[in-house]
Amino acid sequence: TGGHTTEILRLLSCLSESYSPIHYIFADSDKMSEAKIRSFEQKRAETFSNSKFTLDRIPRSREVRQSWTSSVVTTLYSILYSLPLTYKLKPDLILCNGPGTCVPVCISALLLGLLGIKRAIIVYVESICRVETLSLSGKILYYFSDYFIVQWPDLKEKYPKSVYLGRIV
Amino acid sequence: FRFKDSLAEDLRRADLVISHAGAGSCLETLEKGKPLVVVINEKLMDNHQLELAKQLHRDGHVLCCNCSTLVETLQSMDLSTLKPFPPGQPEKFALFLDKVVGFQ
Numbered sequence: 001t002g003g004h005t006t007e008i009l010r011l012l013s014c015l016s017e018s019y020s021p022i023h024y025i026f027a028d029s030d031k032m033s034e035a036k037i038r039s040f041e042q043k044r045a046e047t048f049s050n051s052k053f054t055l056d057r058i059p060r061s062r063e064v065r066q067s068w069t070s071s072v073v074t075t076l077y078s079i080l081y082s083l084p085l086t087y088k089l090k091p092d093l094i095l096c097n098g099p100g101t102c103v104p105v106c107i108s109a110l111l112l113g114l115l116g117i118k119r120a121i122i123v124y125v126e127s128i129c130r131v132e133t134l135s136l137s138g139k140i141l142y143y144f145s146d147y148f149i150v151q152w153p154d155l156k157e158k159y160p161k162s163v164y165l166g167r168i169v
Numbered sequence: 170f171r172f173k174d175s176l177a178e179d180l181r182r183a184d185l186v187i188s189h190a191g192a193g194s195c196l197e198t199l200e201k202g203k204p205l206v207v208v209i210n211e212k213l214m215d216n217h218q219l220e221l222a223k224q225l226h227r228d229g230h231v232l233c234c235n236c237s238t239l240v241e242t243l244q245s246m247d248l249s250t251l252k253p254f255p256p257g258q259p260e261k262f263a264l265f266l267d268k269v270v271g272f273q
Binding site for chain 1 (some may be wrong): 192193196217218220221223224255257258259260261262263265266267269270272
């Protein structure tokens, strides 16, 4: 969604051609991200003529401020949906930055890893907006990601296992 | 106007921006190098949205006020005290990720 998409596209902006194909996964309720992604990929194709990408939508796991109990239900539903998708894509690397959408995908990837089907490296980058506290996705994925990147020093202190590279978006 | 697809053009022409503390608004403005006064309405905002505004203020990149002190702030502000906002460095992320994945 919105700010998350802008941030993730900035994160991708300096990646080499080797990161291909890129599979974008976003919420079905998201109207604007597809256009931003296509525009980004169009520019990317000018430098890397062989770059490939796909777009997939999954049900949104949680609305802002949705109650805890109903969030569990909607997230489970999103997991049911994202599990076959993740199985189909079998990513080597998952890069996510905090929208609720990323949690079911990461959980699916973890399950596939546990089942010995495919082990993905999960890299989580917390949003630049998070200076002192983590988002809910961040709090969950801090324990389940392989690399957890924060963009402000306060968070690095509070979450010592995180990686601090300064501002990267 | 209520909604525009992009404020880029308006930002380009502005000499001063007065905005709420939304992250997108703040960052977009600072990246264009425009002086920014952030108006904080604690009643409307999520606590977490304030985090970025407060940090930007602490780092000297923006002026802050609330609705009732806005006029006074505009009258007495010294924009030369604002520090430029350096851009983020996604190249550092790319270097890090290359190491993680094994591309060197």
